[in-house]
Ligand code: KMH
């Protein structure tokens with residue numbers, strides 16, 4: 233089994249300080265959260281940019297400020313920018329950040345309801361646009377799948393040669409409108425991806441740690457962070473992203489799964505090929 237890659241989704245676009253005051257907005261807060269998550273064991277930071285008042289943005293100059301400041305403190309960290317942004321943003325807006333040529337980015341692989349009247353739109357043509365742009369710019373992407381139909385979409389695009397290897401998936405389970413994250417859901421998705429693909433799980437809310445444990449047991453990788461879940465345990469707010477990462481490290485110890493550092497992560501994900 234490969235060592236465990238831990239991704240930390242430090243802020244997101246929907247979670248706010250009203251939910252948990254540890255959610256970072258400012259550049260300094262982002263740096264502090266990324267740095268402590270890295271020290272705790274995360275090798276990848278999944279990053280959304282926000283302005284100081286918390287408003288999410290895909291503006292590449294804001295991303296640049298945040299990424300430069302994080303890499304100044306932790307030069308080895310892998311920064312995975314979001315191309316999902318926030319619900320309602322246009323594809324042009326969402327893809328602006330790719331012009332910075334980040335090391336890694338997300339590729340959202342299908343449309344889904346996102347609670348209330350919100351719809352997170354990712355049409356087939358949108359997915360093709362993002363995949364081709366990232367391919368041109370040599371940006372490693374992680375395919376975010378919120379349900380099984382999204383995996384089927386990736387397989388169609390793989391057949392057409394639009395999505396190219398190495399394949400790395402992220403199952404984001406528990407969104408209000410997407411697939412939930414019970415064991416059978418996880419097993420179904422894990423068994424549905426190409427046999428030469430790697431995967432990580434991101435459990436939303438109550439699914440964060442149960443899915444992390446399943447992925448650790450089965451040889452997958454894990455994403456945690458305040459974007460996905462604000463609680464350390466039921467009723468207890470996490471004080472930081474690092475606390476969530478530390479909890480995953482403890483679960484990994486129970487299963488004798490070692491934690492991948494940043495260079496091991498690049499090797500496992502074949503980022504240097
Ligand atoms: N904020 C969600 C609407 C991604 O980062 O690529 C989309 C999202 C996915 O968070």
Ligand code: ZN
Nearest residue numbers: 244314316459
């Ligand atoms: Zn995200």
